[in-house]
Amino acid sequence: xxxxxxxxxxxxxxxxxxxxxxxxxxxxxxxxxxxxxxxxxxxxxxxxxxxxxxxxxxxxxxxxxxxxxxxxxxxxxxxxxxxxxxxxxxxxxxxxxxxxxxxxxxxxxxxxxxxxxxxxxxxxxxxxxxxxxxxxxxxxxxxxxxxxxxxxxxxxxxxxxxxxxxxxxxxxxxxxxxxxxxxxxxxxxxxxxxxxxxxxxxxxxxxxxxxxxxxxxxxxxxxxxxxxxxxxxxxxxxxxxxxxxxxxxxxxxxxxx
Numbered sequence: 219x220x221x222x223x224x225x226x227x228x229x230x231x232x233x234x235x236x237x238x239x240x241x242x243x244x245x246x247x248x249x250x251x252x253x254x255x256x257x258x259x260x261x262x263x264x265x266x267x268x269x270x271x272x273x274x275x276x277x278x279x280x281x282x283x284x285x286x287x288x289x290x291x292x293x294x295x296x297x298x299x300x301x302x303x304x305x306x307x308x309x310x311x312x313x314x315x316x317x318x319x320x321x322x323x324x325x326x327x328x329x330x331x332x333x334x335x336x337x338x339x340x341x342x343x344x345x346x347x348x349x350x351x352x353x354x355x356x357x358x359x360x361x362x363x364x365x366x367x368x369x370x371x372x373x374x375x376x377x378x379x380x381x382x383x384x385x386x387x388x389x390x391x392x393x394x395x396x397x398x399x400x401x402x403x404x405x406x407x408x409x410x411x412x413x414x415x416x417x418x419x420x421x422x423x424x425x426x427x428x429x430x431x432x433x434x435x436x437x438x439x440x441x442x443x444x445x446x447x448x449x450x451x452x453x454x455x456x457x458x459x460x461x462x463x464x465x466x467x468x469x470x471x472x473x474x475x
Contacts, residue, residue, distance in 0.1 A: 223273065224255060229266035231255060231413045241280035244332075249282075249306045252332070256309040256317075266418035267428045268313065268331060269410045271320035275342060275403035278319065281327020284464050287355070296452020297445055300360045303328060307363065311335040311433060314426050316417045320410035321345050322403040322453065328383065334366040337429060339396065340410050342403030345388040353383035354464055356456035356472060361444035369436040370396050373439045415433040 223234040233252065235242035252270075259265040272278045282303070290296055310317055310332060317362075319325075319333040322342035330347055333339055341347075348368075349359050359380065368376045372395040379386060391397045401409055417425065451457060455475045463470040 221245060222251045224251065226265070228415075229264065229331040229418055230411065231259070231265050231268045232411075233268065234268045234273045235271070235277075235279045235329075238273055238276060240283065241277040242272050242329065243280050244328050245283050246286060246322075247323060249303065249328075253306045253309055256313040259313055259315045260294040260309075265315055266272045266422075267316045267318065267414035269318045269407070269414055270321055270336065271410065272322060275322035275344065275406070277323040278325040278333065278345075279329025280322045280324045280443075281329050281412040282472070284355070284461060287461050290452055290457075290461075291453075293449025293453035296448050296457075298359070299452070300448055301333065304360060304362055307335045314422075316414065316429070317334070318410045318414055318423055320395065320406045322406045331366070334363070334370060334396075338398050338413065339391075340399045340401065340406050340420070341388045341391055341397035342406045343388050343400060344403045345391060345397070346384070346385040347387075347391055347398075348379055352380065353458060353462075354470075356451070356454065356460035356470065358447055358451040360448065362425060362440045365436055365440045370394070410427065423434070431464075451471050455464045 221237050223236050225232045233255065235244065235248065237243055257267065259268060289297055317336040319336040319339045321333055321339055323344050323346065325333050325347045326346060327349060330349060351359065375394060382463050386396070388397070388400045391401045399409065456472050459470045
C-alpha cells in the first residue's frame with residue numbers, strides 16, 4: 219500500500235500518512251506528494267479544502283524518516299535539507315485553500331512543521347506535539363518553522379518546549395491556542411471533514427484574504443538569515459552522533475561539538 223493516500227470527495231482532498239509501523243515517518247516522496255497537491259490546489263479550482271491526517275489514530279506524523287538524514291555530511295547538506303523541507307511546508311502555508319491538520323497521536327519534527335503550517339488544527343486527547351531534537355538528534359529547528367510555532371504559542375513557551383525537548387499534550391496544546399479543539403482520537407478526522415465541508419461553502423476570496431493576513435504578518439519573523447546556525451548544527455559531531463544513536467536505539471552523550 220502507498221506510504222501516502224490522497225482521496226478526494228466533493229472538493230475536499232484528504233491526505234493520510236500511511237507508515238504506522240514507524241509512526242508515519244515522512245519520506246521525501248511523501249513530502250513531494252504534499253507539495254504537488256498544494257500546487258494543484260493553487261492552480262485549479264476543484265479543491266476547496268485539504269485535510270492532513272495519519273492513517274489511524276496512533277500517529278499524525280513523527281517527522282522525516284531518520285534514515286534519510288544519514289546522507290547529511292556537512293553544514294551545506296543541512297541547509298539543503300532544510301530548504302527542501304521548507305519548500306513543502308511553505309507551500310502548505312501559502313496554499314490558497316483552507317488546510318486542516320487532524321492530529322491524533324504523535325506529531326513531532328517534520329509532522330509538527332506541517333501541522334503548524336496548516337490553518338486549523340484539531341487534536342485528539344492522545345496528541346503528543348513537539349520537537350524533541352535536543353534529546354534525539356542534536357540538530358536545530360529552522361527559522362521559518364520556529365516563527366510558525368512562536369506565532370502560535372509565544373516565545374516563552376516555545377523556548378521551554380525546545381530546550382526541555384518535552385512533548386506537549388492535548389489540554390496544554392488547546393490552552394496555548396496550538397489546536398482549536400480536543401476530541402476523542404477516533405472523532406478527530408470526522409470533525410475535520412465537518413469543518414472542511416463548512417468552510418468550503420464560504421467565499422473563497424474572503425478565506426484567502428484571512429489566510430494572507432496572518433501569513434504576511436508573521437512572515438516578518440522569518441526574514442533574518444539563519445544559515446550559520448543550521449550549518450553549525452548539521453556539521454557538528456553531536457548531529458552525526460544523534461542520527462547514529464537514534465537508528466541504533468542508543469542514548470547519545472552530547473559534547474557540544
